[in-house]
Amino acid sequence: MTRRELNAALVAGAVLAALPVVAAVAEVTGKRPLPAVRRDGGKPLMQALEERRSIREFSDKPLPAQVLSELLWAAYGINRPSGERTAPYWRHVMVTDVYAVMADGVWLYDPTSQALEHHLEADLRAQTGQQDFVGAAPLNLVYVAHGERMKELSAEERRLYASVDAAFAGQNVYLYCASEGLATVFRGAVDVAKLGSAMKLADGQFVTFAQTVGYPKG
Numbered sequence: 001m002t003r004r005e006l007n008a009a010l011v012a013g014a015v016l017a018a019l020p021v022v023a024a025v026a027e028v029t030g031k032r033p034l035p036a037v038r039r040d041g042g043k044p045l046m047q048a049l050e051e052r053r054s055i056r057e058f059s060d061k062p063l064p065a066q067v068l069s070e071l072l073w074a075a076y077g078i079n080r081p082s083g084e085r086t087a088p089y090w091r092h093v094m095v096t097d098v099y100a101v102m103a104d105g106v107w108l109y110d111p112t113s114q115a116l117e118h119h120l121e122a123d124l125r126a127q128t129g130q131q132d133f134v135g136a137a138p139l140n141l142v143y144v145a146h147g148e149r150m151k152e153l154s155a156e157e158r159r160l161y162a163s164v165d166a167a168f169a170g171q172n173v174y175l176y177c178a179s180e181g182l183a184t185v186f187r188g189a190v191d192v193a194k195l196g197s198a199m200k201l202a203d204g205q206f207v208t209f210a211q212t213v214g215y216p217k218g
């Protein structure tokens with residue numbers, strides 16, 4: 001399938017229904033398209049706030065593609081035609097990337113195409129934190145900052161503002177999880193230097209926080 005045919009299929013909306021097309025997309029672009037996000041439904045905000053909590057016991061049941069798509073969109077997806085995000089971010093400079101670390105590798109969330117971009121083959125889940133559950137839960141989000149885009153700031157200020165970006169996205173994930181009956185915990189107990197090196201991050205990029213997501217155990 002050529003890129004032109006692929007684009008035609010995407011425009012026609014056929015990609016969500018036709019698995020062979022999805023496979024072709026991955027082949028041509030190294031991207032895994034995610035299902036269209038449903039923007040209605042979910043629990044009312046006050047109920048989601050009531051149910052928001054950290055849960056640290058996870059089932060190994062995988063997350064369906066629909067859930068993964070909506071979870072990532074909640075974290076840092078595009079919610080306006082201008083390209084702005086579901087979470088606020090530092091001084092209108094886009095410094096934060098969200099990576100999905102799963103059994104089948106490390107994937108970079110691309111909000112523009114609502115897709116996962118293949119980054120690494122390896123299963124790095126166990127390296128995303130210092131707690132036992134991280135290696136077995138189906139998904140660990142890793143919040144990564146482009147420090148090189150925060151030019152005028154000290155290293156300390158870069159980490160501070162990038163951490164705030166991550167925290168807003170993390171709270172969006174908490175609320176989506178509360179709404180969908182998923183378990184999650186935002187985590188700072190991460191060897192960020194080691195993880196950044198395992199993830200082969202470029203110069204200037206650094207890990208701020210991680211967040212485990214899955215179905216609750218039992």
Ligand SMILES: Cc1cc2nc3c(=O)[nH]c(=O)nc-3n(C[C@H](O)[C@H](O)[C@H](O)COP(=O)(O)O)c2cc1C
Nearest residue numbers: 052053054055056131167185186187188189190209
């Ligand atoms: C900045 C930050 C770092 C955190 N790091 C960890 C962590 O490394 N491991 C963990 O199990 N929980 C971590 N948490 C979750 C907190 O322990 C949890 O939010 C707090 O105990 C309150 O519980 P609740 O979220 O259920 O209300 C972190 C939370 C924040 C905001």
